[in-house]
Amino acid sequence: MNLKLGFIGLGIMGKPMAHNLLRNGYEVTVYDVNEQTIVQLTECGATAAPSPKAVANVSDVIITMLPNQEIVKTVLLGESGVIHGARRDAIVVDMSSISPVVSKEIAELLNEQGMHMLDAPVSGGEPKAIDGTLSIMVGGNEDIFNRVESVLACMGKDITLVGGNGCGSTAKLANQIIVNVNIAAMSEALVLAAKSGIDIDKMYKAIRGGLAGSAVLDAKVPMILERNFQAGGRIDINLKDLTNVMETANAFEVPLPLTSQVLDIFQVLVGEGKQANDHCGIVQYYENLADVTVEKK
Amino acid sequence: MNLKLGFIGLGIMGKPMAHNLLRNGYEVTVYDVNEQTIVQLTECGATAAPSPKAVANVSDVIITMLPNQEIVKTVLLGESGVIHGARRDAIVVDMSSISPVVSKEIAELLNEQGMHMLDAPVSGGEPKAIDGTLSIMVGGNEDIFNRVESVLACMGKDITLVGGNGCGSTAKLANQIIVNVNIAAMSEALVLAAKSGIDIDKMYKAIRGGLAGSAVLDAKVPMILERNFQAGGRIDINLKDLTNVMETANAFEVPLPLTSQVLDIFQVLVGEGKQANDHCGIVQYYENLADVTVEKK
Numbered sequence: 004m005n006l007k008l009g010f011i012g013l014g015i016m017g018k019p020m021a022h023n024l025l026r027n028g029y030e031v032t033v034y035d036v037n038e039q040t041i042v043q044l045t046e047c048g049a050t051a052a053p054s055p056k057a058v059a060n061v062s063d064v065i066i067t068m069l070p071n072q073e074i075v076k077t078v079l080l081g082e083s084g085v086i087h088g089a090r091r092d093a094i095v096v097d098m099s100s101i102s103p104v105v106s107k108e109i110a111e112l113l114n115e116q117g118m119h120m121l122d123a124p125v126s127g128g129e130p131k132a133i134d135g136t137l138s139i140m141v142g143g144n145e146d147i148f149n150r151v152e153s154v155l156a157c158m159g160k161d162i163t164l165v166g167g168n169g170c171g172s173t174a175k176l177a178n179q180i181i182v183n184v185n186i187a188a189m190s191e192a193l194v195l196a197a198k199s200g201i202d203i204d205k206m207y208k209a210i211r212g213g214l215a216g217s218a219v220l221d222a223k224v225p226m227i228l229e230r231n232f233q234a235g236g237r238i239d240i241n242l243k244d245l246t247n248v249m250e251t252a253n254a255f256e257v258p259l260p261l262t263s264q265v266l267d268i269f270q271v272l273v274g275e276g277k278q279a280n281d282h283c284g285i286v287q288y289y290e291n292l293a294d295v296t297v298e299k300k
Numbered sequence: 301m302n303l304k305l306g307f308i309g310l311g312i313m314g315k316p317m318a319h320n321l322l323r324n325g326y327e328v329t330v331y332d333v334n335e336q337t338i339v340q341l342t343e344c345g346a347t348a349a350p351s352p353k354a355v356a357n358v359s360d361v362i363i364t365m366l367p368n369q370e371i372v373k374t375v376l377l378g379e380s381g382v383i384h385g386a387r388r389d390a391i392v393v394d395m396s397s398i399s400p401v402v403s404k405e406i407a408e409l410l411n412e413q414g415m416h417m418l419d420a421p422v423s424g425g426e427p428k429a430i431d432g433t434l435s436i437m438v439g440g441n442e443d444i445f446n447r448v449e450s451v452l453a454c455m456g457k458d459i460t461l462v463g464g465n466g467c468g469s470t471a472k473l474a475n476q477i478i479v480n481v482n483i484a485a486m487s488e489a490l491v492l493a494a495k496s497g498i499d500i501d502k503m504y505k506a507i508r509g510g511l512a513g514s515a516v517l518d519a520k521v522p523m524i525l526e527r528n529f530q531a532g533g534r535i536d537i538n539l540k541d542l543t544n545v546m547e548t549a550n551a552f553e554v555p556l557p558l559t560s561q562v563l564d565i566f567q568v569l570v571g572e573g574k575q576a577n578d579h580c581g582i583v584q585y586y587e588n589l590a591d592v593t594v595e596k597k
Contacts, residue, residue: 103496126507126510126511126512127510127511138506138507138509138510140503140506140507161506161509161510163502163505163506164502165498165499165502165503165506166497166498166499166502166503169496170496170497170498170499170503173492173493173496173498173503174493174498174503174506174507176489176492176493177489177490177492177493177503177507177512178489178507178510178511178512180485180488180489180492181482181485181486181489181507181512181514181517182511182512184481184482184484184485184488184558185478185481185482185485185512185514187481187558188477188478188481188482188485188558188559189478191477191481191556191557191558191559192473192474192475192477192478193474194554195470195473195474195477195545195548195549195552195554195556196470196471196473196474198552198553198554199400199466199467199470199548199552200463200467201462201463201467201470201471202462202463202467205460205461205462205463206437206462206463206467206470206471206474208460209435209437209458209460209462209471210423210435210437210471210474210475210478212435212458213423213424213435213458213475213515214423214424214475214479214515214516214519214533215423215474215475215478215479215482215515216514216515217478217482217513217514217515217516217517218510218511218512218513218514219511219514220478220514222511236511248492251492251496252492255492255495255496255590256495256590256591257491257492257495257586257589257590257592258586258589258590259488259492260488260561261481261484261485261488261558261561261562262485262488264557264558264561265558289554289555292554292555293552293553293554293555294553295554
């Protein structure tokens with residue numbers, strides 16, 4: 004049986020992801036608050052529906068890719084939400100990045116109505132959404148995962164079931180802690196080194212092959228040296244993710260002093276109007292404090 | 301002309317490094333405060349000298365590999381120090397990890413006496429010292445660097461001249477900031493994830509290929525899951541390095557809040573008697589706070 008798909012949330016990430024499903028021959032019914040992106044997708048073969056509920060009415064699998072957990076709740080549980088239209092045994096795959104606590108709550112409510120839920124947030128950003136090579140971290144039941152794995156494979160490359168409901172969201176939060184604190188670590192190192200007058204590019208090449216080496220270093224040092232802060236991973240999106248991290252950490256009573264400090268740095272940068280910059284703009288916070296610029300010699 | 305070498309400081313790192321020089325056919329005169337290691341090296345063909353000054357008397361290149369900058373100063377500038385025995389045009393290669401401010405000061409004093417100095421700290425630890433595959437970050441004059449590059453090549457693989465005197469030490473400090481803050485970032489992520497009940501090994505495999513991937517993650521997650529805290533990079537050595545970082549940062553008026561916090565964590569761990577553990581023992585600080593253990597499922 005070929006699964007009928009619904010896709011709700013056609014933003015920077017959702018649009019190319021839905022495209023990749025259409026390209027692989029799936030029937031996709033779409034909904035978004037932005038009418039214009041709906042038109043773009045219907046021109047590529049998607050069917051438009053007037054509400055999340057209407058999407059659910061005609062779909063075996065409903066995928067959501069939304070900016071924050073409030074919107075996820077409204078779309079899934081609200082008045083014209085998925086929960087009121089979905090058939091028994093329908094599968095909701097929420098690919099948004101939200102708190103694992105909220106992912107679990109939603110899963111329970113959907114289960115009570117005879118539906119299934121997977122939390123399946125992604126990493127890799129817009130380029131990998133377009134290429135269909137996202138990393139997808141999935142939480143939920145293994146049988147349910149097996150039923151949609153070939154759908155996920157149209158959008159991602161590394162697809163890992165990491166545990167039960169909420170575990171996909173937890174893995175994404177862990178990912179965001181590491182990425183953003185690693186960027187801050189790199190920023191402290193670069194700013195100290197720049198202040199001492201060293202050629203940053205030579206230093207980068209001297210240390211990148213050792214224990215200091217990381218994907219962050221290789222992706223972001225060249226951007227910083229070019230003074231290119233075009234996202235990539237936007238500061239406001241990462242601020243939202245770290246806010247979810249701290250909420251979750253508070254719920255679990257886990258103190259995360261470094262993450263909390265990076266969250267503060269993001270708030271300062273947003274206050275300076277830099278919310279749309281790439282998160283490697285963390286270095287600019289340190290540059291301001293130290294009165295130095297990390298640039299090419 | 302085959303350079304005559306001196307080697308001072310035959311500890312965990314220095315002993316295998318001196319061995320690699322002997323193995324490559326160099327004449328090496330050695331000194332250490334520990335008589336026993338001197339005997340081990342003379343049995344392998346080294347010549348013993350009674351003081352740093354006496355080493356310098358017979359050497360074209362004097363290599364030092366010492367635990368901290370106080371000892372480096374004593375060995376190079378003290379009463380029976382290298383400076384009182386070295387010939388004109390002799391080259392001192394200090395491979396210890398010390399403050400770049402101190403490296404520069406020493407270089408100036410040696411230059412005044414007609415000697416040359418390179419700061420050439422390493423990364424990679426004991427295993428790479430034994431294999432002769434250390435990363436070596438060098439600061440100093442390019443001509444002087446060219447004269448000793450073949451000597452350094454017996455001990456290391458990636459050998460990079462990163463700038464003038466002090467720049468090798470700066471690169472090492474930058475390296476240590478990144479490594480240790482990356483370990484703390486990973487620890488915050490692992491402890492939050494463990495508390496939520498996720499299978500850490502699966503999560504690690506789901507995120508390691510993305511932007512969260514790093515040499516630290518690949519080296520330390522398996523160690524932590526095995527509860528293996530055997531150094532590797534000792535906590536007390538890394539505490540010393542971060543102390544040098546903060547001294548240098550204060551001299552340059554660069555605030556490093558995350559590094560400073562990791563230094564505090566090291567001090568707590570040393571207070572608990574864990575100074576000889578690997579620096580991935582940072583995770584134990586967080587485990588204590590969160591009352592959870594990061595282990596295999």
